[in-house]
Amino acid sequence: MKTKVAATALVLLLLTFGGEAKICHDPSQTFKGMCFSNSNCISSCISEDYTGGYCGGVIDRKCMCTKECDDAPPPLPSLPAPKSGRRRPPPRAPGVTTIDDTRT
Numbered sequence: 001m002k003t004k005v006a007a008t009a010l011v012l013l014l015l016t017f018g019g020e021a022k023i024c025h026d027p028s029q030t031f032k033g034m035c036f037s038n039s040n041c042i043s044s045c046i047s048e049d050y051t052g053g054y055c056g057g058v059i060d061r062k063c064m065c066t067k068e069c070d071d072a073p074p075p076l077p078s079l080p081a082p083k084s085g086r087r088r089p090p091p092r093a094p095g096v097t098t099i100d101d102t103r104t
Contacts, residue, residue, distance in 0.1 A: 021068040021069065022068070022069040023066050023067070023068065023069065024066065024067055024068070024069040025056075025064045025065070025066055026050070026064070026065050027062055027063070027064060027065070028041065028044050028045055028048060028053065028062075028063040028064070028065050029048060030044050030047060030048060031044040031045075031062075031063035034060075034061045035055035035056075035057075035061040035062055035063040036055060036061060037055070038053070038054050038055055040063075041053040041054060041055050041063035041064075041065075042054075044063055044065075045063065045065035045066070048065060049067075050065035050066060050067045051066060051067045051068070052065070052066045052067075053065045053066055054066070
């Protein structure tokens with residue numbers, strides 16, 4: 001019984017290893033001036049869709065915003081939607097006639 005409990009505890013401990021997300025730090029785009037209040041910095045960062053923020057730096061105090069890093073590559077740019085529901089026919093080679101060309 002003790003062996004099963006110890007094995008279960010070990011498995012749970014190993015599952016939590018590496019479960020921490022990386023934290024990204026970016027300077028705030030909206031905070032102006034020297035940063036002395038973490039609460040003001042956090043408010044600015046949350047308005048920029050970050051999860052938190054802090055005042056960083058020794059001499060040049062800047063508001064740094066934080067969020068979990070996204071390890072996935074950035075999404076591919078999407079193609080614009082077609083202007084109409086109809087698709088354009090492919091170009092034809094010169095001198096080639098089709099069934100549609102013979103109808104008048």
